[in-house]
Amino acid sequence: MTEPTFATLVSRWYEENARDLPWRERGVSPWAILVSEVMLQQTPVVRVLPAWQAWLARWPDPAALAADTPAEAIRMWGRLGYPRRAVRLRDCAVAIVERHGGQVPDRLDQLLALPGIGTYTARAVAAFAYGQRHPVVDTNVRRVVCRAIAGEPDAGPTTRPADLVAAEELLPIAPADAALASAAFMELGAVICTARAPRCATCPVESVCAWRASGRTAPAGPTRRPQKYAGTDRQVRGLLLGVLREATSPVPRQRLDQVWADDVQRSRALAGLVTDGLVEPVGEASYRLVGDGPPLPVTLGG
DNA sequence: ATCCAGGGTA
DNA sequence: TACCCGGGAT
Numbered sequence: 518m519t520e521p522t523f524a525t526l527v528s529r530w531y532e533e534n535a536r537d538l539p540w541r542e543r544g545v546s547p548w549a550i551l552v553s554e555v556m557l558q559q560t561p562v563v564r565v566l567p568a569w570q571a572w573l574a575r576w577p578d579p580a581a582l583a584a585d586t587p588a589e590a591i592r593m594w595g596r597l598g599y600p601r602r603a604v605r606l607r608d609c610a611v612a613i614v615e616r617h618g619g620q621v622p623d624r625l626d627q628l629l630a631l632p633g634i635g636t637y638t639a640r641a642v643a644a645f646a647y648g649q650r651h652p653v654v655d656t657n658v659r660r661v662v663c664r665a666i667a668g669e670p671d672a673g674p675t676t677r678p679a680d681l682v683a684a685e686e687l688l689p690i691a692p693a694d695a696a697l698a699s700a701a702f703m704e705l706g707a708v709i710c711t712a713r714a715p716r717c718a719t720c721p722v723e724s725v726c727a728w729r730a731s732g733r734t735a736p737a738g739p740t741r742r743p744q745k746y747a748g749t750d751r752q753v754r755g756l757l758l759g760v761l762r763e764a765t766s767p768v769p770r771q772r773l774d775q776v777w778a779d780d781v782q783r784s785r786a787l788a789g790l791v792t793d794g795l796v797e798p799v800g801e802a803s804y805r806l807v808g809d810g811p812p813l814p815v816t817l818g819g
Numbered sequence: 820a821t822c823c824a825g826g827g828t829a
Numbered sequence: 830t831a832c833c834c835g836g837g838a839t
Contacts, residue, residue, distance in 0.1 A: 557824040564837070565824090598823095598835030605826080635826045655824045675830090676825085703824060712822060713839090744821085746836070755835055793834085 523665065523722060524687050524698040530721035531701030536708070538562065540569065541700070547621035547646035549573050554638045554645075555606050560597050562707070568597055580619045582610035588809030591795060592762055600758060604794050604807070605633030623647040636676055644699050650692040652684035653699035657706025662687065664710060668727030671712075671736045753777045753786035761796060767803035767810070 521529075535541070540553035552572055556565040572593055576582035582590065587604050594603035609632045613621055621642065622628055628639035640651040652658075659672035662683050672680070684702070688695040709720045717723050717733070728734070746752055756776040761768055777783040787804070790796040797807050 554824065559823060559825060559835085561823050561838075596836065598837080599825090601834065602826085633826065637825060641824070653824085656822090657824065707824075749834095751833080751835055758835095789834090 522687075522689070523725065524689050524694075524701070526722050526725070527701040527705050528689075528694070528698050531697070531704050534708075535700075535704055536562070539566070541645075546578075547623075547642060548578055550646040551609075551621055551634075551638070551642050552606065554641045555602055555609075555633060556597060558602060558638070559599060564597060568593075568595055576610075578619065579610040579613040579621065582607055583614045586806075586808035587794065588806035591758070591806050600795060601793050602633060608632035609634060621646065623649070625649075625651065636681075641699075644696040648693050648696050650688060650690075650695040651699075652681045652688065653696075653703070654680050654684045655703060655706075657704075657710075658684055658699070658702045660712060661702050661706045661710050664715075664728035665722055665726045668731045668734075670728060670734050750782060750786045750789065753782055754790055757783075757787055757790060758795065761804060761806050761809075764805065764809075767799040767805045770802045770804065773804065 539545070540550055549569075553565065553569050556569055556572075575593060576585065585607070587607055590603040590607040591600055594600050597603075612631050613619060616622075617627065622631075623643065623646075625639055625643050628634050628642055629636075631639075634642070637653065637655050640653045641655075643649040644651050644653050654676050656672070659676060659680055662680070663669050663672035666683065666687070684699075687702075688698055705721070709716045715733075717726070717729055720726065723729055753776070757773055760773060760776060773787065774780075774783065777786070787796070791798065791804075794807055796804050797813070799805050799810075799813065
């Protein structure tokens with residue numbers, strides 16, 4: 518009798534302890550899974566839950582979203598954060614309609630070519646929606662593998678090719694088992710092997726964890742500098758977008774000027790929103806969410 | 820203050 | 830590689 522593999526231990530634990538999340542249910546469409554993965558980029562599960570339900574009730578397939586405006590996508594995004602994701606998700610829906618007949622593709626290269634779909638999300642969709650065998654590596658999986666296998670306290674800030682290899686080597690051969698194991702690794706990192714205060718006492722791989730065996734060494738040093746928010750352009754962008762989201766007609770710049778005192782920073786933030794395809798100027802001195810109303814007249818003669 | 824199911828760009 | 834990009838919860 519051989520010892521259960523690392524993936525087997527975590528998968529068994531997952532089957533008994535997984536959170537009851539709606540996008541994990543049987544029969545959830547690839548589109549619904551893709552939407553959940555995009556929303557979950559840098560946004561905690563509890564905040565995604567209601568937004569995911571509302572989004573799919575309104576746009577149950579890519580064609581429905583592709584037929585609507587970026588403005589409505591930005592509004593439905595609400596306060597999930599990083600609203601460029603809303604525009605990219607709509608761009609993604611358009612691309613799915615144009616390139617794949619409205620069906621979310623099942624090939625990794627085609628998924629990677631879609632707007633807003635990167636290394637993590639492409640493999641997550643291929644694995645969780647189509648049952649394929651790919652290493653699905655997010656911040657949780659990097660941390661779990663780094664600790665339990667390498668015995669180090671913290672993973673690097675970004676996913677490197679070596680991280681994909683390390684995770685792939687832990688996956689069972691059977692694709693369905695591999696997909697389950699990937700979900701289990703992520704769940705372990707989210708619920709047990711957390712960044713701050715890991716719950717080693719209830720961890721299913723506590724007995725084989727290299728990090729625990731080495732005495733749970735502390736992180737070497739402050740490798741990441743704290744990400745500020747207050748006072749940054751991001752906060753100003755959020756304030757500006759908040760006004761435009763609530764508006765039903767173009768907003769005069771004079772009204773936008775009231776959300777932030779610093780002229781230079783406010784102008785820079787507004788220009789950034791325009792560059793990012795979230796906001797568009799209307800006439801000489803008004804702004805609106807992109808596509809939020811009748812098409813703008815074509816400018817002639819420069 | 821720190822973290823969060825990352826992706827795009829220079 | 831480094832940096833930019835929201836916002837809420839702990």
